[in-house]
Structure formats: structure tokens, C-alpha cells
Amino acid sequence: MVQTTECEQGDEPLNPTELFCLNPSCPAKxxxxxxxxxxxxxxxxxxxxxxxxxTFRASKGTLFYRLRTDAAVVVLVLTLLAYGCPTPAAAKxxxxxxxxxxxxxxxxxxxxxxxxx
Numbered sequence: 001m002v003q004t005t006e007c008e009q010g011d012e013p014l015n016p017t018e019l020f021c022l023n024p025s026c027p028a029k030x031x032x033x034x035x036x037x038x039x040x041x042x043x044x045x046x047x048x049x050x051x052x053x054x055t056f057r058a059s060k061g062t063l064f065y066r067l068r069t070d071a072a073v074v075v076l077v078l079t080l081l082a083y084g085c086p087t088p089a090a091a092k093x094x095x096x097x098x099x100x101x102x103x104x105x106x107x108x109x110x111x112x113x114x115x116x117x
Contacts, residue, residue: 014039014058019047022061026052063111067104069096077101078108 016037021028028036028051040048045058059065067074073094080090081101091098 013042014045014047016047019058021049021052021054022056023049023052023054026054028052063108069100074104077104081105 016039017033017035019037020030020032020034021036023029026049028034028049036050037047038050040046040055046055047058048055057065059067059071064071064074077090077094077096081087087098087101087105090096091101
């Protein structure tokens, strides 16, 4: 089975300059590179906003938020589906459940749709 944690050893460390606060009431919301984000926990990929004090996971607001499978595996599966690979074939090849793959596909569609509104 391909289940892994999101943050495996060997991954690059978090870069807080690329992140921004997602708290709707924060004055610094949506402003990357302002120096307001600090690393709260490297192991758990958690950050803290210095302006409002909110903590959040680095993957919050992304397709990968709260997924327990490595992002590279998810991207591989989604790429296969985008090129027409049948869901059962991708599931069998990567030892994943078809329902998991369908959930990722639906989640991807909803995430992309939110950008087009």
C-alpha cells in the first residue's frame, strides 16, 4: 500500500516566505513574503502568523490539506487520470482503493472550480 505521511524525511524544509495567513480576519491575509509567517512546528508543517497569532498547516488551502498520502503519489494518480488512465487501473497499479482515487479526483475538481469563480 502507498499510504505515507505528508512530511517524509528528506523533504525540503518549510519556507515561510512563500506562505501567507489564511485567517479571514487577519490584516495580513493573503500577503506572502511579508515576514509575518514563522514556523511553528517543522515536523508537523505548522506555521504561525505573527500578526493574528493563528496557527495553520502549510498545506491549508491546497488540494493536499488533510490528506495522509504523500503529495507526489496524489499528483501521479491525478496525472494518470488526466491522461485517461481508468480509475481501477491506477488503483491496482498503486495499491490504492478506487474510492480514495475518486475522492481525490472530485476534490481536485472542486478545488480548481473555486479558482474559476
